[in-house]
Amino acid sequence: MERVKEEVLQAERAVLYTLGFDLNITHPYQNLIDWLNKEKLLTDLPHESPFKPLVQNAWNLVNDSLRTTLCLQFPPPKLAGAALWMADLMNVEDGTHYSRLTRMGEFYEAFQLHPQELSSICDQMLSEYEHSKLSRLAAGAGQPLPAVKADVEARLGPSRMAAAGAAAAPGGPGPAGVAVKAEEEEGEVKD
Template structure:
């Protein structure tokens, strides 16, 4: 009984904390907003996990990054972006090495974003929190992995570019201490997210729509890759899964159309019950990622671009881990999103081709089918941060 009331108390306190943070923002509490700050349709009413851009921008870590950057907002945004990208890539790599399904990895990424929406990097180590999120997600999604295995792969992944690094023995003190930290951090993570373990992802509505229009395998695969990329951004904190799915489909259709494979998306907004402004805002959030990657920014110039472009949604450069399919060659596509004011951008560079890994989400017949997301054990090396960086995570630790 005592444990039950303790859990209940933490649930109510965490819910109150989220409500207070949402109420203090300029947008509607718990509702997603477009680039102009207006609430968009299609988000769950009063959702405690959807915030406006200003709330996301003013996360607890921002003041710490500003302090470290001597008040330079661009540098602070850049460093925060590096932290987020490096951590998300670490979660992705570790999850794939543990042969976790993509759904489990996506859940861990959502836990990570939700935690740092209310906690600061200053007081909570990213490496431990990322490892904890992966461990918790494996249990939530009923794909459990032993703690010793999760900790072992985490240590190996975090130090994989350290010369002559050897993973400690399972019974070593280092592994034991990390296991204890993960168990303690798991409680903090659960309290912070209010024990809300029900995570909705865009994958299911995406495949349901593709199946309903008898869409092609390429359409489903490329859209799937865009969804994977979205988890490197704060999209899951600003837009409902339906917005992300609709934006991914629009970007995928644009790419295929530029390749001479005309794709129609009948009744897209009606099917997903989303507003066009919100879909375009989500597309802008993703497009900055690929624009920066195509220019060779490697994730470090996106912050400056966002600050200069009317403070659009915080960007993040990514290398996608997605189910395998025939990769569409790099091309240019028309930008469907309007500019930060109101006008549409007629022609913009197409997103760089997302990386692909894992298994197909659709059947060979073309229509979307059952999702198979189990990833292979061997994850290819992915560069983070500056181009040519030999140790993807090391430059993010300081």
């Protein structure tokens, strides 16, 4: 037991050294809230506004990004920006795309984001949804995950963002193959 205890202490020390003893973690929520306040999307927004889903989906995407390793790879403003960008792409109601990201230069600057980073973050977020959804389908069908993935891709086509055209800029209709519905999580923004 003493040997195991010592190994755990050594592993803890290695983690602390790797983190540089910096245990003050900042989350992307504040960056998201700041941008939503600047755009007046948290206040003065009528209940029937087409931008309500944008706010909710951006919040859900930030929540869900914390289930991945993205928070270790990218700083909080970049994660908030990617979540907002994806939520903006998903903000379609009755065939009309409602976008708040018309000035992409300002958007990239506000979130300290480059297009390549945006693409990388979005790919990883989408793969998390793809893996999660496919895992549930596989468990429900009692089939192995690769078989379910092959069946879904045979019926719907590849669901990866790169295959759908990740370079589409907000303000347009968005990639045709990106059909992600952010899952509701505890701690989300509500009406």
